[in-house]
Every structure is written in structure tokens, then in C-alpha cells.
Amino acid sequence: MNKQDWKIMLVDDEHEFITTLAERLELRGITTRVAFDGESALLAVAEEEPHVMILDVLMPGIKGLEVLERVKRSNPRVQVLLLTGHGSTRDGIEGMRLGAFDYMMKPLNIDTLIEKMESAIDYAAKAANLG
Amino acid sequence: MRDALFMGRLTASATHEMQNILATIRESAGLMEDLLALGGEGFAHAERFKKGLSVLAEQVERGMALSEQLNYCAHAPETTPVGSEVNEALRSLVGLLRRDAARCRVSLVLAPGRTGLRTSLRAVEIMALAGLALDCALPLLERDAQLTLSVEEQGGLAVVRLDAGVYEAMRKQEPFAELASCAKAAAVGLGSGPGGQGLVLTLPKPVA
Numbered sequence: 292m293n294k295q296d297w298k299i300m301l302v303d304d305e306h307e308f309i310t311t312l313a314e315r316l317e318l319r320g321i322t323t324r325v326a327f328d329g330e331s332a333l334l335a336v337a338e339e340e341p342h343v344m345i346l347d348v349l350m351p352g353i354k355g356l357e358v359l360e361r362v363k364r365s366n367p368r369v370q371v372l373l374l375t376g377h378g379s380t381r382d383g384i385e386g387m388r389l390g391a392f393d394y395m396m397k398p399l400n401i402d403t404l405i406e407k408m409e410s411a412i413d414y415a416a417k418a419a420n421l422g
Numbered sequence: 423m424r425d426a427l428f429m430g431r432l433t434a435s436a437t438h439e440m441q442n443i444l445a446t447i448r449e450s451a452g453l454m455e456d457l458l459a460l461g462g463e464g465f466a467h468a469e470r471f472k473k474g475l476s477v478l479a480e481q482v483e484r485g486m487a488l489s490e491q492l493n494y495c496a497h498a499p500e501t502t503p504v505g506s507e508v509n510e511a512l513r514s515l516v517g518l519l520r521r522d523a524a525r526c527r528v529s530l531v532l533a534p535g536r537t538g539l540r541t542s543l544r545a546v547e548i549m550a551l552a553g554l555a556l557d558c559a560l561p562l563l564e565r566d567a568q569l570t571l572s573v574e575e576q577g578g579l580a581v582v583r584l585d586a587g588v589y590e591a592m593r594k595q596e597p598f599a600e601l602a603s604c605a606k607a608a609a610v611g612l613g614s615g616p617g618g619q620g621l622v623l624t625l626p627k628p629v630a
Contacts (some may be wrong), residue, residue, distance in 0.1 A: 305442050305445070305446060307444050307446045307449075307450070308442060308446040308449055308460050311446065311449040311452075311453050312449050314453055315449065315452055315453050315456055318453075318456050318457075318460070333521050333602070349438065360451050366491075376437070376438050376441045376442075377437060377438075377441065377489065377494075377495075396450075397441050397442065397444075397445040398441070398445035398447075398448040398482060399445065399448070399488065400454060401449075409459035
């Protein structure tokens with residue numbers, strides 16, 4: 292699949308961070324949708340399923356891991372990349388157990404993020420072919 | 423203990439915020455770099471701009487290292503069933519005290535030594551003991567000296583070495599009495615390095 296066809300959802304309550312990241316991905320031809328909390332993210336996923344969700348683990352309201360669990364139940368094809376901090380690496384590991392594709396620590400390296408998104412999309416495509 | 427845990431909680435929360443701030447700075451600097459790459463040819467100050475952005479990137483890296491060490495400190499008072507990894511505790515201590523040592527014109531270094539060695543002590547106890555040992559050594563060192571901490575294994579125990587100064591002179595320093603009393607309370611062996619040089623802390627075994 293071409294990058295231009297990817298559908299990426301970014302979820303983080305840090306507005307400046309996530310909107311700037313979205314802008315940088317858009318500059319690279321990647322279509323993004325942004326949600327600032329777990330609840331909006333769940334509604335957005337129900338509306339239009341993304342290929343990959345980039346999800347912060349520590350947000351006010353519904354926590355990242357709960358969003359992950361609910362998304363994996365309702366839309367198992369969505370691949371989730373968790374964003375963690377030094378203090379939340381354990382959440383990243385727990386997230387992998389709950390079905391996250393991978394986790395990354397903030398601050399991000401955009402090239403690494405794109406590589407991981409690509410791997411997640413390839414993985415989902417292979418899994419769909421096998422299924 | 424409760425105070426230390428509370429301070430740890432505050433610090434952990436603050437380091438999480440610091441990471442968000444650093445992440446936002448990195449993305450914003452990255453966006454400027456992207457925009458410059460897209461249409462910077464006509465921009466007279468492009469080179470200066472790029473240099474400024476690379477300074478920002480370096481400072482973000484520096485902030486990340488500091489925030490990681492602070493976050494380690496935040497959790498250092500916690501008791502864990504597996505005890506603490508000695509090298510990890512010293513790495514954070516050295517990172518956070520480097521500036522303090524530089525004020526005495528001494529460079530503080532953690533030697534690349536054994537990783538994976540554990541002790542039953544909490545990380546905060548390892549850091550406090552090594553910090554007191556540094557307090558005994560720093561006033562004795564000459565300007566531009568290097569003070570090296572290292573970790574090694576001796577007879578199945580983790581040993582922290584402070585490679586600087588004469589042990590007998592360190593014993594005469596004011597913080598030594600506190601170091602000796604803390605070492606005794608934590609069942610840590612305290613003695614000199616080979617030839618009466620430097621200081622050695624022998625840490626208790628991790629709980630099996």
C-alpha cells in the first residue's frame with residue numbers, strides 16, 4: 292500500500308505535540324486524523340477505521356490502555372502503536388500483551404515512527420491474507 | 423520513607439511533563455526543518471536557521487537524558503522484590519551530580535563496568551551511599567582531576583569503587599561519619615581500595 296493511502300489516527304491530549312506531528316506526517320503525504328482524548332478516538336474509529344492508531348498511554352479520562360483494549364475488541368484490524376514515557380514503559384509492555392503492535396518513547400523520531408507504521412500496515416496486510 | 427516516596431511521585435509527574443515539553447519542542451523544530459527543506463532556497467539566513475535547529479535538537483537530547491535520570495530517581499525510593507541494579511543507580515547519580523562535581527572543577531565519570539549486578543538495597547540507598555562517598559572525596563581532589571566510579575563483582579557481591587584520593591584522608595572528611603553510619607545500617611562493607619587508595623563499598627546480595 293502507498294503511503295498516500297495510509298489512514299493514520301493520532302491520539303494524545305498534548306495538542307501542540309500531536310497537531311505538529313500530524314502536520315509533519317501530512318508534509319510526507321500521509322493522511323492523519325487527530326483526537327485529543329480516548330473518548331473522541333473511540334468515536335472516530337467507529338466512524339472510520341484507521342490502519343494505524345498512534346496512542347498515548349497517559350491521558351486524562353479513558354486511559355490509553357483501555358482505549359487499546361476497546362479498539363482491539365471492536366476493530367481488531369487496527370494496529371496500535373503506543374506512545375510511552377520513561378515512567379510508563381511498563382504500560383508499553385502491558386500494551387503489547389493486550390495486542391498493541393509496538394510502543395515508542397517520547398520524544399519521537401519521525402523516521403522511526405514512519406518505519407514502524409509501515410511495519411504495522413504490512414503486518415496487518417499479511418494477517419488479512421492469511422485469514 | 424513516606425516523604426521520599428511522595429517526593430518521588432512529584433518528580434515522576436514532573437518528568438512526564440518534561441517529556442511532553444521536549445517532545446513538542448522536537449516536533450516543532452522538526453516541522454521548521456521540514457518547511458526549510460521544502461522552500462528554503464531563497465531564505466538568506468537558511469544556514470544560520472539550520473544551525474539554530476541543530477542546537478535545539480542537541481538540547482532536546484540533553485533534556486531527555488536528564489529527564490530519564492530524574493525519572494529513575496523518582497522511583498529510587500521504591501522497594502522492589504528483585505532489589506536494584508547497581509550500575510543503573512550509579513548512572514543516574516553520576517548524570518545528576520556531574521554539574522555539582524564540575525563546580526569543584528572535577529569531572530565525574532562512571533567507568534563502563536559490570537551491568538546487571540544487583541543488591542537487596544533500594545536504588546535510593548545505593549545513590550545516597552555513593553553520594554556521601556563522593557562528598558568525602560571531592561574536597562581532596564586537585565583542580566581538573568577525574569573522579570571515577572565503577573562497579574565490579576567480588577565473591578558474588580556487587581562492589582562500588584571510587585577511584586580517587588587517599589582513603590585515610592577521606593576518613594577525616596566531615597561526611598565520612600554519616601557514610602560509615604549509613605553503611606553499617608544498610609549492612610554495606612566500607613573500606614579502602616588497593617594500597618589505601620580510593621574507597622570501596624561492598625553491597626549486600628539481592629534477596630534470592
